[in-house]
Amino acid sequence: MSIIFHIDMDAFFAACEEHNNPELKGKPVVIGAAPKEGKGRGVVSTASYEARKYGIHSALPISKAYKLCPTAVFLPVNMKLYIDTSFRVMQIIRKYASAFQQASVDEAFIIPVNDEVEKIAKQIKQEIKEKEGLTCSIGIAPNKSIAKIASDYKKPDGLTIVTEEEAKSFLAPMSVRKLQGVGPKTESLLNTLGIKTIGDLAKYDQKYLEQQLGKWGTYLHILSQGHGSTEVYEEEGIQSISREYTFDEDTNDAIVLSEIIDELSTYLHAALIESGYSFKTVAVKIRYSNFETHTKQISLQQPSLSREVIAETAKLLLNYFTQSKKKIRLIGVKLSNLSTSSKQKSIKEYTSLK
Ligand code: TTP
Numbered sequence: 001m002s003i004i005f006h007i008d009m010d011a012f013f014a015a016c017e018e019h020n021n022p023e024l025k026g027k028p029v030v031i032g033a034a035p036k037e038g039k040g041r042g043v044v045s046t047a048s049y050e051a052r053k054y055g056i057h058s059a060l061p062i063s064k065a066y067k068l069c070p071t072a073v074f075l076p077v078n079m080k081l082y083i084d085t086s087f088r089v090m091q092i093i094r095k096y097a098s099a100f101q102q103a104s105v106d107e108a109f110i111i112p113v114n115d116e117v118e119k120i121a122k123q124i125k126q127e128i129k130e131k132e133g134l135t136c137s138i139g140i141a142p143n144k145s146i147a148k149i150a151s152d153y154k155k156p157d158g159l160t161i162v163t164e165e166e167a168k169s170f171l172a173p174m175s176v177r178k179l180q181g182v183g184p185k186t187e188s189l190l191n192t193l194g195i196k197t198i199g200d201l202a203k204y205d206q207k208y209l210e211q212q213l214g215k216w217g218t219y220l221h222i223l224s225q226g227h228g229s230t231e232v233y234e235e236e237g238i239q240s241i242s243r244e245y246t247f248d249e250d251t252n253d254a255i256v257l258s259e260i261i262d263e264l265s266t267y268l269h270a271a272l273i274e275s276g277y278s279f280k281t282v283a284v285k286i287r288y289s290n291f292e293t294h295t296k297q298i299s300l301q302q303p304s305l306s307r308e309v310i311a312e313t314a315k316l317l318l319n320y321f322t323q324s325k326k327k328i329r330l331i332g333v334k335l336s337n338l339s340t341s342s343k344q345k346s347i348k349e350y351t352s353l354k
């Protein structure tokens with residue numbers, strides 16, 4: 001039987017800022033676009049747990065966050081601080097792993113070095129707290145899907161262990177939204193089939209689900225049964241750096257799309273600088289409202305490190321997709337064909353499905 005840990009840092013960007021400036025502790029802290037007294041565009045990257053009490057959360061328009069709590073401390077994204085911290089946190093986690101896979105800037109899967117799982121989890125938490133002043137939540141389960149759900153189960157500073165025998169009953173009462181990849185659209189589609197919880201999904205006829213949702217329906221059905229991938233592996237070096245964004249409401253507004261490309265480019269640029277890579281290929285991925293997904297890519301003649309080149313190339317590629325005026329639910333930008341430009345760190349993909 002496999003034992004997989006999923007370790008996810010709590011309110012990561014906000015917690016890094018609080019550690020950097022202890023005066024922020026206990027205050028509502030919001031990281032993201034400038035609020036401009038409620039007139040700002042762009043979104044919240046994350047909010048401290050104090051700020052979440054006001055209803056502020058990731059991906060909320062910053063103007064709404066300002067209305068919910070004008071006295072919160074609003075800070076811009078300081079990617080260098082988060083990536084430096086992430087690097088050190090991942091080095092700590094690695095020590096307890098026989099296999100390690102970084103899943104995004106603040107989360108990793110590991111197979112622990114031995115089966116004293118509770119002891120290892122507590123040691124990881126303690127070491128991260130002592131050395132970095134940060135808390136994390138850990139889920140321990142027979143596969144990656146359940147481990148990820150378990151790490152989210154008691155946040156912040158949580159520890160949730162789900163055994164193979166408990167897996168199905170642990171999942172059953174939860175909303176289908178907890179399964180990775182199920183957003184508001186799929187949720188409402190499943191709801192129309194009478195499926196609200198993972199337990200409902202587990203009982204549903206798999207063939208019929210496949211007719212409705214294709215292969216993805218089958219995949220979700222497998223997850224609902226408590227099964228899932230147990231593969232934990234680290235790729236050699238960075239293959240690509242990518243970042244995606246899912247809109248709250250599908251859009252074909254050129255200004256909104258362009259702003260999101262700018263935000264994604266800023267993030268990718270920071271990750272690039274920190275990891276010491278330059279790129280030659282830029283790809284844009286678009287998912288339309290009906291889930292149809294397309295990508296287009298261009299390779300440059302010379303490797304580049306420029307934020308402007310990322311943004312301009314991505315906007316050029318975006319043009320291919322916006323002619324039709326179809327509404328877009330997700331946009332992603334990926335840099336690949338990477339080469340080492342100066343220093344190199346073993347930070348893996350910054351891919352995020354957030
Ligand atoms: P998460 O782990 O999803 O969120 P979090 O660490 O802030 O809070 P939680 O305690 O619930 O885990 O994401 C990690 C970081 O990624 C987060 O601190 C900021 C960034 N992020 C964005 O920039 N945009 C987003 O929409 C999300 C969800 C996260």
Ligand code: MG
Pocket residue numbers: 008009010011012106
């Ligand atoms: Mg987190």
